[in-house]
Amino acid sequence: MTRSPTDTPSAQPAETSRPAGVSHPAGTSAPAAAFDALYAHCATALFHQTFLLTGRRTLARESVARAFALAWERWPEVAVDRDPVGWVRAAAYEYAVSPWHRLRRAHRRPDPPPDEPVSRALLDALLALPPAHRRTLVLYDGLGLDLPETAAETEASTPAAANRLLNARAAVAEWLPGPAEHDTPAEQSALLGARLGALALTPSPGTLPAPCQIRTDCERGAALRTRAALWFTAVLIGLTLFALLTAPGRHETPQAPAQRISGVPPRGGPREPEAQDVRLEKQLRGELVQGPARLVPGTG
Incomplete structure (x- = not known):
């Protein structure tokens, strides 16, 4: 059954899609x-x-x-x-x-709970519900939205919203004096909506922030976030430029430090010639080789 917010016999004021005209001070955009x-x-x-x-x-x-x-x-x-x-x-x-x-x-x-027993029991029943069921019940029975609108606002399918609504009503009924058995579902929903409206009006809103204050705080917060983003970007650019300027032109593998190694035999190689070795070399160079003459190189 499709209902409008004005059909709900609740005590809270009905809402419309567009607000009525409100006078504003001169200079307001x-x-x-x-x-x-x-x-x-x-x-x-x-x-x-x-x-x-x-x-x-x-x-x-x-x-x-x-x-x-x-x-x-x-x-x-x-x-x-x-x-x-x-x-x-x-x-x-x-x-x-x-x-x-x-x-x-x-x-x-x-x-602190409400003084009236029925309102206290209803509030306890609402807070005992899962958040999705509680929200569905407030939208449908409290505000009087129809089922498709309730499903759309709670981001659920219409059958899922209907199932949540039935479960929420059954859970709330266990906390409250039940309606008469001869009441129709529409009458039961109207009674629950009236109780929700009476409970909603129990607390006083006190001092809500002025709309100009909300706008000012919002704009101030946006300006702070913008400055913080610009500052972070500037720092990031500065660090990047510093890294580019101080980085070496090419990569050089670091040399491991020298360490003494023991147990290795001494390095081999030719030794220094002794005196007898020098004399033998001169003698070999100065004398002819024994053998056939053809093997002796000529001097001419």
């Missing part, structure tokens, strides 16, 4: 004005929704701020999106259900 309008339209609602996913007010506010900072970084893409609210909502949900938050000391302890 058109992109900044559109961003501020989007923020004013859905920031509070996103806080309540992410609280259902996390059970922590601080993390919910952080998720909203992070989602809008990412939207401002990619504003040319978000501005032409057919559903900018859905784009920011998907970014906030992804950040809120990220598993690495469990490693952070600030988010290890949950917030």
Whole structure:
């Protein structure tokens, strides 16, 4: 069954695809004005929704701020999106259900539970669900998205999203007083949506960061990252040039240091002639060789 967000009888405000017009101070650029309008339209609602996913007010506010900072970084893409609210909502949900938050000391302890028993039981049931099932339940029964839209936003097939929804409802039903047996599935979904809306409105959003602050922090962070990238590139180029200038022209194999070797016989070769050797050589050169005359070389 296809439903629109306005069909859900929840207590949280309904969202539309495009924000309504919001007045802005003079001198504000058109992109900044559109961003501020989007923020004013859905920031509070996103806080309540992410609280259902996390059970922590601080993390919910952080998720909203992070989602809008990412939207401002990619504003040319978000501005032409057919559903900018859905784009920011998907970014906030992804950040809120990220598993690495469990490693952070600030988010290890949950917030104090709601005073109302049904709301407390519902929040415990939601936090006991796997993140994908929790997100599917909030989107379908809390916001009133239809099944294909819920599947697309959770990056799942329609049958997989339906299976997650049924399992999430069954798990939540074990924690809550069940609806009457004669209630239709639509009535049961409406009752669960109303309870989710009441639970979402339990915490106060407190002081959300102003949109101008988000834009300023985002631009400052982008400038710092750009300077860091330029500095790293300059250092890398400098090291490369230094290596090219100081490197030798050709490779020379280093000579091993000389070592004394023992146990090797002395080097052989001709010895110095003695006195008798010199006399014998002169005698042989001065006398004729004995033998036939033809063997004696002539002098002429």
